[in-house]
Amino acid sequence: MPDEITIVVDDSPVRVPSGASVAVAVAIAGRACRTSVTGEPRGPLCGMGICFECRVTINNIPHRRACQVFSEPGMVVRTGD
Amino acid sequence: MSKSAYDVIVIGCGIVGAACALEFARREMRVAVIDREIVGGGATAAGMGHIVVMDDSDAQFDLTRYSQQLWQELRPELPDDVEYEPCGTIWVAADDDEMAEVHRKHHYYGDRRVPTEVLDPQDLKKLEPNLREGLAGGLLVPEDAVLYPPCAAQFLIERAQKHGAHLRTGANVVQIEDDCVRLADGTTIPAEIVVNATGTGAPELAVGVDIKKRKGHLLITDRYPGFLRHQLVELGYLKSAHSVSSDSVAFNVQPRRTGQILIGSSRQYGAESSEVESGMLMRMLQRAQEYMPALGSLSSIRAWTGFRAATPDKLPLIGPMAGEKTKFLASGHEGLGITTSLGTARILADHITGSQPAIPIDPYLPSRLAKVFAHA
Amino acid sequence: MQQRFDILVVGGGPAGIAAAVRAAECGAKVGIVDDNPNLGGQIWRGASESIGEAASWRGKLQATNVTILCGTRVFHQPRAGVLFAEHEDGLQVLGYENLILATGARERFLPFPGWTLPNVMGAGGLQAMVKSGLPIDGKRVIIAGTGPLLLAVAAYLRQKDAEIAVICEQASIRNLARFSIALLRHPQKIRQALRLRKDIRGVPFATSSWPISADGRNALESVTISRNGKHETIACEYLACGFHLVPNIELPQLLGCQIHGGYVQVDELQETSVKGIYCAGEPTGIGGVESSLVQGEIAGFSAASRPEEARKLFGARERGRDMCSLLDRTFRLRGELRNVLSSETLVCRCEDVSYSRLQKHSSWRAAKLQTRCGMGPCQGRICGPATEFLFDWSPDSTRPPIFPARVDNLAAMTEPELQQTTISGGS
Numbered sequence: 001m002p003d004e005i006t007i008v009v010d011d012s013p014v015r016v017p018s019g020a021s022v023a024v025a026v027a028i029a030g031r032a033c034r035t036s037v038t039g040e041p042r043g044p045l046c047g048m049g050i051c052f053e054c055r056v057t058i059n060n061i062p063h064r065r066a067c068q069v070f071s072e073p074g075m076v077v078r079t080g081d
Numbered sequence: 082m083s084k085s086a087y088d089v090i091v092i093g094c095g096i097v098g099a100a101c102a103l104e105f106a107r108r109e110m111r112v113a114v115i116d117r118e119i120v121g122g123g124a125t126a127a128g129m130g131h132i133v134v135m136d137d138s139d140a141q142f143d144l145t146r147y148s149q150q151l152w153q154e155l156r157p158e159l160p161d162d163v164e165y166e167p168c169g170t171i172w173v174a175a176d177d178d179e180m181a182e183v184h185r186k187h188h189y190y191g192d193r194r195v196p197t198e199v200l201d202p203q204d205l206k207k208l209e210p211n212l213r214e215g216l217a218g219g220l221l222v223p224e225d226a227v228l229y230p231p232c233a234a235q236f237l238i239e240r241a242q243k244h245g246a247h248l249r250t251g252a253n254v255v256q257i258e259d260d261c262v263r264l265a266d267g268t269t270i271p272a273e274i275v276v277n278a279t280g281t282g283a284p285e286l287a288v289g290v291d292i293k294k295r296k297g298h299l300l301i302t303d304r305y306p307g308f309l310r311h312q313l314v315e316l317g318y319l320k321s322a323h324s325v326s327s328d329s330v331a332f333n334v335q336p337r338r339t340g341q342i343l344i345g346s347s348r349q350y351g352a353e354s355s356e357v358e359s360g361m362l363m364r365m366l367q368r369a370q371e372y373m374p375a376l377g378s379l380s381s382i383r384a385w386t387g388f389r390a391a392t393p394d395k396l397p398l399i400g401p402m403a404g405e406k407t408k409f410l411a412s413g414h415e416g417l418g419i420t421t422s423l424g425t426a427r428i429l430a431d432h433i434t435g436s437q438p439a440i441p442i443d444p445y446l447p448s449r450l451a452k453v454f455a456h457a
Numbered sequence: 458m459q460q461r462f463d464i465l466v467v468g469g470g471p472a473g474i475a476a477a478v479r480a481a482e483c484g485a486k487v488g489i490v491d492d493n494p495n496l497g498g499q500i501w502r503g504a505s506e507s508i509g510e511a512a513s514w515r516g517k518l519q520a521t522n523v524t525i526l527c528g529t530r531v532f533h534q535p536r537a538g539v540l541f542a543e544h545e546d547g548l549q550v551l552g553y554e555n556l557i558l559a560t561g562a563r564e565r566f567l568p569f570p571g572w573t574l575p576n577v578m579g580a581g582g583l584q585a586m587v588k589s590g591l592p593i594d595g596k597r598v599i600i601a602g603t604g605p606l607l608l609a610v611a612a613y614l615r616q617k618d619a620e621i622a623v624i625c626e627q628a629s630i631r632n633l634a635r636f637s638i639a640l641l642r643h644p645q646k647i648r649q650a651l652r653l654r655k656d657i658r659g660v661p662f663a664t665s666s667w668p669i670s671a672d673g674r675n676a677l678e679s680v681t682i683s684r685n686g687k688h689e690t691i692a693c694e695y696l697a698c699g700f701h702l703v704p705n706i707e708l709p710q711l712l713g714c715q716i717h718g719g720y721v722q723v724d725e726l727q728e729t730s731v732k733g734i735y736c737a738g739e740p741t742g743i744g745g746v747e748s749s750l751v752q753g754e755i756a757g758f759s760a761a762s763r764p765e766e767a768r769k770l771f772g773a774r775e776r777g778r779d780m781c782s783l784l785d786r787t788f789r790l791r792g793e794l795r796n797v798l799s800s801e802t803l804v805c806r807c808e809d810v811s812y813s814r815l816q817k818h819s820s821w822r823a824a825k826l827q828t829r830c831g832m833g834p835c836q837g838r839i840c841g842p843a844t845e846f847l848f849d850w851s852p853d854s855t856r857p858p859i860f861p862a863r864v865d866n867l868a869a870m871t872e873p874e875l876q877q878t879t880i881s882g883g884s
Contacts, residue, residue, distance in 0.1 A: 046578075
């Protein structure tokens with residue numbers, strides 16, 4: 001049984017494999033990462049930190065690229081910004 | 082382009098050229114606008130897009146106020162992508178000296194029926210929570226606005242075209258002759274009147290025109306809706322704009338409708354290359370953080386430079402070139418090109434068609450600088 | 458934080474790792490910097506095997522005293538010999554005598570209706586997400602686009618028990634057949650190819666095939682592909698779609714390196730047109746792992762002033778030299794890919810600019826100013842290659858910051874501090 005940790009995505013706890021990126025956590029939570037300027041839901045595209053579609057707010061800091069951040073216990077993630 | 086002469090050829094399709102083209106076309110003159118690159122690609126593309134009344138001189142006030150009112154009249158017709166935002170300006174005072182300047186401006190504008198409001202430190206904090214503690218106050222000018230200049234220029238030229246104006250981009254005018262303009266490829270386009278609205282390029286087409294390039298840096302951040310509500314300018318900006326020889330920076334930030342923050346400003350004389358200069362950029366951003374420390378944590382996306390067209394007395398050149406009857410200038414607007422574009426076009430067209438302009442054109446006439454101009 | 462190196466390597470993929478290892482073995486003080494949380498770049502992302510090429514090179518790196526700076530992205534060169542890089546903890550000021558740029562490549566994305574739906578990702582993009590922990594077992598995936606990456610991704614996802622409905626390669630079977638024959642010259646590639654064939658046995662593979670649209674309400678639900686001149690709609694949960702690779706040349710451009718045909722020009726010692734700046738791997742030509750490794754080694758030796766060691770590898774490098782043009786020819790983008798867009802299809806995802814809005818303009822610059830295409834945080838990395846394909850537009854000059862950076866990091870030093878800093882070895 002692999003290690004799992006819990007982070008909070010949009011006020012709901014999500015269990016993710018230890019070492020998973022926040023982008024993965026958001027996907028497991030069934031959420032899209034951000035909302036585009038015309039209101040479209042968006043998720044990761046490039047997976048390598050250059051497309052900026054996976055931006056979420058982590059611990060109150062906006063515009064963090066979720067694919068480049070490891071999930072850590074106690075993290076609070078907000079999507080849709 | 083047709084063979085018979087245009088009534089007017091406007092050289093340069095930045096915001097000033099586009100505004101002039103519209104003004105002439107609306108008066109049913111046959112107009113052609115020629116730009117060597119694209120619409121609004123020069124200083125228009127680089128600048129901060131503010132519409133602001135200024136009072137360095139009565140003449141500057143008259144033109145900025147008149148033009149600001151023209152923008153307000155035009156506002157209902159502006160398309161969405163022009164992003165006109167009546168966010169107002171707050172002139173920020175850091176100390177008692179600058180607060181005295183706030184009061185002086187308040188009275189100056191009050192006498193001229195421009196609504197303003199003196200702000201104490203508490204007011205300032207309420208209106209702009211991200212400004213640092215310890216400022217002395219400010220002056221709110223609620224009728225100032227910001228917009229997105231390239232789309233504004235595009236709107237103006239499209240409207241001019243609807244009135245019959247012709248636009249030609251990617252054509253470089255190398256000479257203004259008595260009855261035509263000559264392009265780089267050798268061809269000529271005949272015109273009764275020529276208006277040189279080429280901004281910093283004006284001296285290339287008119288020897289002796291005293292316009293110098295004044296380089297500026299700008300930076301734009303990612304989107305932070307609600308971070309900033311008004312355009313903010315430090316009163317020290319006036320010291321920066323006044324300096325005729327040294328490089329200077331001043332705190333000047335602007336909210337875009339997108340929620341991005343535009344951070345300026347800087348001024349340099351004698352810098353010819355358009356490269357982003359690390360030293361100037363850092364000075365400018367450090368100055369900005371002095372007033373608004375929270376800017377530091379924002380994500381910056383792009384930096385760029387532009388060249389303002391600066392004259393010796395900080396007033397633009399609007400009117401016939403000295404000794405000329407058919408060759409006109411509409412250039413030298415320094416940091417007020419967006420603001421004064423509409424007013425410039427209106428008084429120039431009035432002057433040319435013999436109508437009485439709403440404000441006297443005399444302070445802006447090129448002949449005031451008492452130089453002998455020679456056309457190229 | 459300020460650090461000074463004899464040789465600074467930018468990019469922690471195969472080329473960068475190989476360069477850092479060789480340079481360090483020659484006795485230089487070496488630093489290697491990469492944006493990702495771990496080294497490996499894309500192709501060795503999350504490689505946790507204890508055997509194989511990736512492991513071997515990681516082992517070599519561990520044996521050196523190279524300073525490893527992950528989660529660190531270079532965004533500016535404030536003066537010669539100094540790079541500014543941003544880390545979560547703050548600004549990294551990196552001084553260097555010599556620089557090796559191993560910035561790799563990224564996928565080329567081409568727009569089609571529905572491509573902005575969540576769960577439509579790049580091929581490498583989906584692979585990266587799975588390597589980062591995305592559960593894919595039992596999920597239905599379509600892989601599409603062009604290039605050898607599609608097969609590598611298919612093999613990987615298969616291993617992770619994804620159900621791959623089809624692989625759609627836009628290249629023709631004729632081009633692929635020619636490619637296979639040409640690969641005979643590259644024994645290592647043959648071994649790879651045979652392994653891949655085994656890994657994806659049974660997976661439907663369509664040539665001259667590409668996505669027409671992706672559909673779904675809030676996320677992907679189905680993909681319509683063109684196959685044999687007919688459209689087929691296939692329900693699926695993920696679409697992994699990328700059209701080969703484009704080199705990351707932003708940093709070389711910022712530093713003034715000569716670019717030719719979209720790639721960084723280097724001499725036989727992998728030195729660019731700027732003295733003391735070397736470039737290795739994909740930015741010099743998309744050639745794959747072997748090419749990246751040997752170029753990295755050569756650059757490492759050259760930067761460490763050991764050209765005679767570098768020369769010993771010229772032969773090995775030669776064997777990989779034609780790979781770039783072979784890949785370009787084989788996976789050339791067909792014109793039909795321009796026709797799948799509708800007028801509402803978004804081209805710039807940062808600013809939501811549609812195809813029809815862009816069609817009004819005749820240059821990248823005009824389009825950018827009027828629509829803000831390319832002015833978002835991706836700085837044109839996603840939409841740039843697309844508009845180049847769609848409109849033949851060439852990109853602008855490069856300005857700092859070449860990666861979004863915090864204002865306080867961009868402004869971190871005063872001009873006198875910058876001039877006085879002793880961290881750079883050069884003048």
